[in-house]
Amino acid sequence: MVVTYIGHSGFLMETNSLYFLFDYYQGEIxxxxxxKPLIVFVSHKHKDHYNDEIFDILKRHPYVxxxxxxxxxxxxxxxxFMTQGLDLExxxxxxxxxxxxxxxxxxxxxxxxxxxxxxxxxxxxxLYYENQVYFHAGxxxxxxWDGETKQKNEAMREKFLKELEKLRGLHIDVAFFPLDPRLxxxxxxxxxxxxxxxxxxxxxxxxxxxxxxxxxxxxxxxxEYAGKIMDITRDGQQFTLLE
Ligand SMILES: [Zn+2]
Numbered sequence: 001m002v003v004t005y006i007g008h009s010g011f012l013m014e015t016n017s018l019y020f021l022f023d024y025y026q027g028e029i030x031x032x033x034x035x036k037p038l039i040v041f042v043s044h045k046h047k048d049h050y051n052d053e054i055f056d057i058l059k060r061h062p063y064v065x066x067x068x069x070x071x072x073x074x075x076x077x078x079x080x081f082m083t084q085g086l087d088l089e090x091x092x093x094x095x096x097x098x099x100x101x102x103x104x105x106x107x108x109x110x111x112x113x114x115x116x117x118x119x120x121x122x123x124x125x126x127l128y129y130e131n132q133v134y135f136h137a138g139x140x141x142x143x144x145w146d147g148e149t150k151q152k153n154e155a156m157r158e159k160f161l162k163e164l165e166k167l168r169g170l171h172i173d174v175a176f177f178p179l180d181p182r183l184x185x186x187x188x189x190x191x192x193x194x195x196x197x198x199x200x201x202x203x204x205x206x207x208x209x210x211x212x213x214x215x216x217x218x219x220x221x222x223x224e225y226a227g228k229i230m231d232i233t234r235d236g237q238q239f240t241l242l243e
Contacts, residue, residue, distance in 0.1 A: 001243050003174070004030050007235040008048055009206040011176055013134070015243065017109050020127070022136045022176060023049040027235055029057075037063035037105040041095075043138025044122025045071045048207075052077055058088055063106040067093045067113065069122030069138065097123050116163045119143055119156060124163070132173045132243065135200075141178040141207070142190035160190065164197045172200040174241065179205035181214045188218055195225060202241060204230045 004012040007027035013020040014030075019038040021029065025048055032038060038061055042050045055077040057064050068074065074092050081088040093101060097117040104110055109130070115123040120139035127134040142160045144153040177194050181187055191205065205215050212233050219229050230239060 001174075001241045003204065003230075003239045003241060005204065005232050005235065005237045005239070008209070009043075009136075009138070009176065009178070011136070011204065011206075013174070015129070015132075017107055018105055018111070018129070020134070021054075022125070023138065024054055025049055025051040030238075032057075032061050034061065035063075035107075037065070037107055037109075039103065039105070039111065040064060040066045041125050041136060042066070042068050042072045042122075043124065043136065044069045044118060044120070045073075046121060046139070049122075049138065055081070055088060058086060058091060065091050065093055065103065065105075067095050067101070067103075067125070069095050069115075069118075070097065071122060095123055095125070116140060116166060119159050119163065126167075133171060135167070135172050135175040135177075135198075137175070137177045137194075137206075139178065139207070141180065142186065142193060143183070144186045144189065145183065146185060160193070164193060167194075167198050170198050172198050173202070175200045175203040176206050177203055178207035179214055179218060180207045181209060181211045187214060188221065191218065192222070195222075195228070200228065202230060203228055204239075205232060208232070 002014045009023040011022045019036055021040045023043055040054055078088045095115050097115050099115050101113040112128040114126040118124055118138050118140040122138055124137045124140040144156055177191055179191050208214055
């Protein structure tokens with residue numbers, strides 16, 4: 001399997017028989033093999049997670065499906081594409097929170113998707129595919145800030161742990177989870193809890209706003225997770241993982 005870090009929280013994951021694209025908003029999407037179906041996931045509509053240019057992929061890649069978190073609308077593009085003879089509507093799969101979706105790809109592959117509720121907006125995605133489990137958190141993280149009231153931070157912690165509880169003990173092969181330097185003293189806490197609650201094999205940190213040295217700092221603090229935390233150093237970086 002090849003994982004391409006496109007930028008911020010955007011990743012392309014290529015398995016033997018399917019592509020998965022997560023939270024693309026800018027940067028270069030690697031060239032896609034036309035015969036291999038693609039499933040695009042959007043966690044929510046914030047502009048660092050979503051760009052409606054993703055729908056243009058349909059023009060060059062016929063086997064594409066778009067799984068859209070709450071608040072992401074394809075209405076405008078659907079109408080525009082209709083005038084161009086392209087059926088976008090049938091390619092859209094809405095993804096409300098706390099829902100199970102079953103997707104059968106054009107090449108007959110079965111994918112189960114479970115959504116969690118983000119602690120910010122939209123959803124996080126848990127994917128079950130060919131004996132593998134993948135997780136993309138979107139903006140599901142422990143957003144506690146030094147300048148925030150204790151009450152608000154506690155409410156956030158409660159909300160976050162409620163979602164993590166759903167993942168308790170779960171074996172996850174590949175995860176994508178925020179490590180946001182803006183949280184300063186609290187930047188590691190979400191990731192630490194995520195790794196404590198789950199049995200995650202490999203995790204790609206994301207939402208780093210280009211400050212990749214935070215990964216090294218996390219690794220230094222947590223030698224027990226050596227080999228689990230993927231070393232992202234630049235946009236466009238590719239990682240080959242054994243399935
Ligand atoms: Zn974000």
